[in-house]
Amino acid sequence: MMNILETWNKRPLIISGPCSAETEAQVLETADRLKATGKVDMLRAGIWKPRTRPGSFEGIGTKGLPWLQQAKRNTGLPITVEVATGKQVEDALHFDVDVLWIGARTTVNPFSVQEVADALRGVNVPVLIKNPINPDLELWTGAVERVAKAGVNNIGLIHRGFSSYGNTEYRNAPMWHMVIEMKRRNPDMILINDPSHICGRRDILADVAQKAIDLDFDGLMIESHIDPDNAWSDAKQQITPERLSEMLSNIIWRKEDVSSENFHVALDKLREQINQLDDELMLLLGQRMKVADQIGKYKKDNNVTILQTNRWNQILERAYGKSDKLGLSREFITKYLDAVHMESINRQNQIMNA
Numbered sequence: 001m002m003n004i005l006e007t008w009n010k011r012p013l014i015i016s017g018p019c020s021a022e023t024e025a026q027v028l029e030t031a032d033r034l035k036a037t038g039k040v041d042m043l044r045a046g047i048w049k050p051r052t053r054p055g056s057f058e059g060i061g062t063k064g065l066p067w068l069q070q071a072k073r074n075t076g077l078p079i080t081v082e083v084a085t086g087k088q089v090e091d092a093l094h095f096d097v098d099v100l101w102i103g104a105r106t107t108v109n110p111f112s113v114q115e116v117a118d119a120l121r122g123v124n125v126p127v128l129i130k131n132p133i134n135p136d137l138e139l140w141t142g143a144v145e146r147v148a149k150a151g152v153n154n155i156g157l158i159h160r161g162f163s164s165y166g167n168t169e170y171r172n173a174p175m176w177h178m179v180i181e182m183k184r185r186n187p188d189m190i191l192i193n194d195p196s197h198i199c200g201r202r203d204i205l206a207d208v209a210q211k212a213i214d215l216d217f218d219g220l221m222i223e224s225h226i227d228p229d230n231a232w233s234d235a236k237q238q239i240t241p242e243r244l245s246e247m248l249s250n251i252i253w254r255k256e257d258v259s260s261e262n263f264h265v266a267l268d269k270l271r272e273q274i275n276q277l278d279d280e281l282m283l284l285l286g287q288r289m290k291v292a293d294q295i296g297k298y299k300k301d302n303n304v305t306i307l308q309t310n311r312w313n314q315i316l317e318r319a320y321g322k323s324d325k326l327g328l329s330r331e332f333i334t335k336y337l338d339a340v341h342m343e344s345i346n347r348q349n350q351i352m353n354a
């Protein structure tokens, strides 16, 4: 019998399987074909599907759990399902589910998360917690805390992107900076990327998966189906087990670190340069703020408004003229100048009202 923590600690950890368990034959064939790739560590399937709107397939329910149990017997792959209620936790554990995951629509709701956490008390099964659908790290952290307080020792995070109004390239915007901050706060927790729900389509899955690996994620959860176009849920984003295998072969797996002496010497030198440059930038920013303070005093003495739109436009135009030549993106320069400008305004505000 496999030890689930061995799988849990494997890197990269690859989890795959259909969005939803649909029929026994579909679950068993998917599991066999995933196993045959030799690249998949855990089988996933949705049994209860929290759908945004009623009328779409809401999951096969408890009757699908024996199918997964059979797939596990046939392939030796551990299994994971999404749980959203205490009853679902009980049912899943009754059918030997190895790892549970909390879905994005559940993470947003502290009542539901607490109910799941209460059902987990004394069980200590590994739990993966997806990010909430809205970009709120406190909500995600709260869910982690509730599950940890129930005594669960193995908690992992799944990044599945954040929903927003209006169609973008992604179904759910990745907002990588959010997940980088979450990883900084929870350095010992495994972090899995779910490109399927970020992309919502097949053609950009590989790019998102590669980006996650470049950012030192611990693994991937990717939806797969024996007949993706006819899947009962999330048809547009699922891929066949064989396509998954091909995609995983094309990913460049990066190491977080290497032991080579030369690499470290070179890296240390470059990092020293970065430190020097950061120090200089800080010094210059301090000087810039002092000049802004002087302007603030001058504006106060002459009773002039702090914000002068023309001047702000002029600053941006000047910067864009230079940034293009320096290879700095306008997006970055706008964010940077916005932050600097806001700080100047705040300081001038204090001076005016001192």
Ligand code: PEP
Pocket (backbone or CB within 6 Å): 019, 046, 050, 102, 103, 104, 105, 130, 160, 197
């Ligand atoms: C799923 O994994 O099929 C799912 C419903 O995901 P999410 O909770 O990320 O929407």
Ligand code: MN
Pocket (backbone or CB within 6 Å): 019, 020, 223, 233, 234
């Ligand atoms: Mn899905």
